[in-house]
Amino acid sequence: MLPPMDLDLTLGCGQVFRWFKQGEWWSGVLDGREVMLRHGPGGIDARGIATERLSRYFRSEDDIELIYEEVAVDDLMSDLSHRFRGMRLIRQDPWECCLSYLLATNANFPRIQRMIETVCRTFGRLLPGGRYAFPSPSDILDREESAPHCGLGYRCHRMVKLAHSAEDGELDLDSLLCMDYERSLGYLKRFNGIGDKVADCIALFSLDHLEAFPVDVRIRRVMEEIYGVGGSYRRVREHGQRLFGRYAGYAQELLYHWDGMR
Secondary structure: OOOOOOHHHHHHOOOOOOOEEEOOEEEEEEOOEEEEEEEEOOEEEEEOOOHHHHHHHOOOOOOHHHHHHHHOOOHHHHHHHHHOOOOOOOOOOHHHHHHHHHHOOOOOHHHHHHHHHHHHHHHOOEOOOOOEOOOOHHHHHHOHHHHHHHOOOOHHHHHHHHHHHHHHOOOOHHHHOOOOHHHHHHHHOOOOOOOHHHHHHHHHHHOOOOOOOOOOHHHHHHHHHHHOOOOOHHHHHHHHHHHHHHHHHHHHHHHHHHHHHO
């Protein structure tokens, strides 16, 4: 059984890039299959994938009531915890998450979605419903000559280099899944295009490090305006982690979504 959630908040808050709403249905691609989700009378209706797989994807083991209680450290967070109570973090595929957030640097959400869909159409497998699978590293390298035509700008070289690193084993995703939070950050930042924020996003959204607190323009603005904290990336991140504790990543997503709605 899928955990209770608000699909609009969870899939539309900015943590993932390949879900699109079509009427009452959300269309996404997971494990190389098109997946359709909607709210139904008895919960969430799902097409194209087993409930057990979706349960892991939507982190059904997370105790949302406990998490929201712990991050509600002040009036603002208490309000957001109630307003956005159906929002859950998603457990993404590590390779897809690494490449997606590498491509997401210095771009707004619609542009990020366009770039990722272009990469999928160029290198991914066409699915029966008309969507494309997310390409593996070998898929990209098999058609490496097409990369400059994807409109990625400076990200093109970074994408190809990351695909080579993953294919050669230099980027060892299995080992990455076994690393603690600090070690995973250091490991990820060895690769071109993965800095502090991208590493934190990967740690939070695909490596189960719920203590991660990615700091982008929105979060930096909120932390300075609401909590009076500025300065280096590390200073802002560590303040967020001290303030919100072991579920700082949930607090970050609540603040990120709230700031985008203001």
